[in-house]
Amino acid sequence: MNPAARSQSRSSGKPNSRLTKITCRVRPARARTTDRPAARNRLPEILAVGEAVEPVAGCRLLGIHLIPPPAPPDRNAPDLTERERAALADLDERSRTDSGCSAEHSTRPQTIGYSLTDSPPGLCAWIAEKLWAWTDHPGDLSQVLTADQVLDNISLYWLAGSGASSARLYWESITGVTEWFTTATRDVVTVPAGCSIFPKETPRPSRRWARQRFENIVCRSEPDRGGHFAGWEQPGLFTDEVRAVARATTAQAGPSSGSWPTCPR
Numbered sequence: 001m002n003p004a005a006r007s008q009s010r011s012s013g014k015p016n017s018r019l020t021k022i023t024c025r026v027r028p029a030r031a032r033t034t035d036r037p038a039a040r041n042r043l044p045e046i047l048a049v050g051e052a053v054e055p056v057a058g059c060r061l062l063g064i065h066l067i068p069p070p071a072p073p074d075r076n077a078p079d080l081t082e083r084e085r086a087a088l089a090d091l092d093e094r095s096r097t098d099s100g101c102s103a104e105h106s107t108r109p110q111t112i113g114y115s116l117t118d119s120p121p122g123l124c125a126w127i128a129e130k131l132w133a134w135t136d137h138p139g140d141l142s143q144v145l146t147a148d149q150v151l152d153n154i155s156l157y158w159l160a161g162s163g164a165s166s167a168r169l170y171w172e173s174i175t176g177v178t179e180w181f182t183t184a185t186r187d188v189v190t191v192p193a194g195c196s197i198f199p200k201e202t203p204r205p206s207r208r209w210a211r212q213r214f215e216n217i218v219c220r221s222e223p224d225r226g227g228h229f230a231g232w233e234q235p236g237l238f239t240d241e242v243r244a245v246a247r248a249t250t251a252q253a254g255p256s257s258g259s260w261p262t263c264p265r
Contacts, residue, residue, distance in 0.1 A: 071214065073182075101129075106175070131150060131229070136225055189215070192248075195221070196230070198226035199226065
């Protein structure tokens with residue numbers, strides 16, 4: 001069976017805004033992991049689809065590291081800061097000119113899936129364009145990611161035949177994830193949280209926006225380099241962020257006082 005067709009056959013029905021299908025697959029695995037005694041000292045890194053799952057299991061955890069925090073902006077605030085205005089402008093520009101990949105994945109993953117599993121040049125173009133657009137580089141991607149690193153990444157998708165299934169993940173989850181970043185907050189997370197806001201990431205929720213959902217933010221940092229793939233682009237800097245958040249969450253007791261300390265290094 002064609003890998004794309006195989007991906008399609010794994011589940012049926014239409015996705016909904018509450019992430020029914022993705023949580024049915026991912027959340028039980030997460031829950032089984034966090035139910036173990038050792039997991040109570042666990043500090044998960046929350047990025048990509050992780051935002052859709054981790055807060056549910058957060059009460060069993062030492063803390064969470066949000067990259068970035070999934071929280072909606074307050075567009076109507078009368079006192080928007082310069083950074084908040086810039087974050088909103090980048091978010092609007094991303095939606096207007098750079099959301100085609102997400103739109104295709106979330107509405108017709110099977111259509112693009114045949115190309116991603118049948119054409120190496122097609123797969124390469126689809127991934128490399130996003131690496132170029134979402135990585136923090138001065139106009140030369142090779143200054144951040146080498147050609148071998150990029151080809152290794154693309155090869156993993158090709159050799160595993162996972163182009164279609166990776167697109168399908170958007171179909172199953174993107175509505176809910178987008179909702180958390182764009183609409184009113186309906187739930188609150190009290191687990192100690194650290195936030196890393198990389199300069200070329202979109203979105204970049206401000207401190208007060210993040211606090212709408214995450215009440216117990218024990219540290220927040222804005223590194224000077226890094227984009228959507230920060231852990232890959234700047235592994236040393238990313239590791240420093242993880243360690244700083246771990247120190248802050250282990251030292252924190254009780255709700256945040258609102259002082260918004262910088263993550264210690």
